[in-house]
Amino acid sequence: MNGTDELERLRHRLRAFVTERDWDQFHTPKNLAMALVGEAGELIEHFQWLTPEQSTELSPQTLGEVELEIADVLLFLLALCDKFGVDPLAAVYRKLTLNAQRYPVEKVRGRVMKYDKL
Amino acid sequence: MNGTDELERLRHRLRAFVTERDWDQFHTPKNLAMALVGEAGELIEHFQWLTPEQSTELSPQTLGEVELEIADVLLFLLALCDKFGVDPLAAVYRKLTLNAQRYPVEKVRGRVMKYDKL
Amino acid sequence: MNGTDELERLRHRLRAFVTERDWDQFHTPKNLAMALVGEAGELIEHFQWLTPEQSTELSPQTLGEVELEIADVLLFLLALCDKFGVDPLAAVYRKLTLNAQRYPVEKVRGRVMKYDKL
Amino acid sequence: MNGTDELERLRHRLRAFVTERDWDQFHTPKNLAMALVGEAGELIEHFQWLTPEQSTELSPQTLGEVELEIADVLLFLLALCDKFGVDPLAAVYRKLTLNAQRYPVEKVRGRVMKYDKL
Numbered sequence A, B, C, D: 001m002n003g004t005d006e007l008e009r010l011r012h013r014l015r016a017f018v019t020e021r022d023w024d025q026f027h028t029p030k031n032l033a034m035a036l037v038g039e040a041g042e043l044i045e046h047f048q049w050l051t052p053e054q055s056t057e058l059s060p061q062t063l064g065e066v067e068l069e070i071a072d073v074l075l076f077l078l079a080l081c082d083k084f085g086v087d088p089l090a091a092v093y094r095k096l097t098l099n100a101q102r103y104p105v106e107k108v109r110g111r112v113m114k115y116d117k118l
Helices: A005-020 A029-045 A060-084 A088-102 B005-020 B029-045 B060-084 B088-102 C005-020 C029-045 C060-084 C088-102 D005-020 D029-045 D060-084 D088-102
Strands: none
Touching: A005 A060, A005 B005, A005 B088, A029 A060, A029 B029, A029 C029, A029 D029, A060 A088, A060 B060, A060 B088, A088 B005, A088 B060, B005 B060, B029 B060, B029 C029, B029 D029, B060 B088, C005 C060, C005 D005, C005 D088, C029 C060, C029 D029, C060 C088, C060 D060, C060 D088, C088 D005, C088 D060, D005 D060, D029 D060, D060 D088
């Protein structure tokens, strides 16, 4: 499976963006993984001083900034998928199936615990 | 825009997974951001000792593990989007447009530099 | 200033550990930064589902695991400092002085805000 | 053991900085772990587009910025240690001893591999 039409369109848009800037030389998977983590760090900084409750009620400005960080993480995630020929949606469905096995409802309802400690 | 049919289907599948385990109580945006960064950290650990060249030639086993970490990051990203009503694809297109303004081809071709230092 | 006797002793112990395993080839600053972030991600995973209150009352087992993750982050931080000849304590004092200028008590008491937004 | 005189002095300086700003309310271990990861993300962003070789030859300006990020990570690490009464140096020595057992020289010389895969 090669992903949806929308994701395919985005994949090509991303490739074009990188290629026309001659940036592919910097986009080794190692660097893409680093950039992804860097952006994830920028995302988390918006939440670090908030209470859990405050984190559900972001101001429009903060929400706008959070959206951009989410976009940045996703951009590098999709670039990394493209390097490896990974279908991101197929990978998510595969992980959900694995998670359903690791975390059976009757064992985990209402509790969060690493599967190897259940 | 509310995303593609595929992403909508996945969004509902994710919600069901969380709800049937009564895990929504743990899924504050604050916690989701933390979980996302934790998974991004797991992803980066697969690359930290590799050379840039080695990072392009992963063994099938390592690639399989990397796929699962990619899935984990994406799962929490989508959960976070769902909490805020953010359309992930729309956010990415918006960020690409912004990046095109910040990084004009003629200024950045072949170089990577933060836009405020161009 | 070149650090305290204790930190100097630790620095030499770390160097010996790496050298006798012929691991210096993997310890480029780029890789050390990645490893540091990977360990910070492992640290954060212990807290991601906890409430702020629960995070102050860790079980002895969890506290022991958190200590090991703290140690891992610090190990890579010290290795990175060693590569660049950075004195970690001097760097912290320099940053505290800068923070005192950026966050004057009368402006920030009781509030957390990025200094460029004060 | 309660750490060296230098670290004790720094610990008290840090506490005073936080207390006089009435920031202790924001310094739950959960939040400190998030802040630490956020700063680790800022650190990694200085290296993400560099080759391993370039990462050893930072410009004075970049090195100065890297020092400040290192300081930020260490600040939050020390604050976290303070919350739990963890002695950071003792923790590092304990982890080094564990690492020596997990990674015996004769098994790992010249190779990097997770100990559970040796």
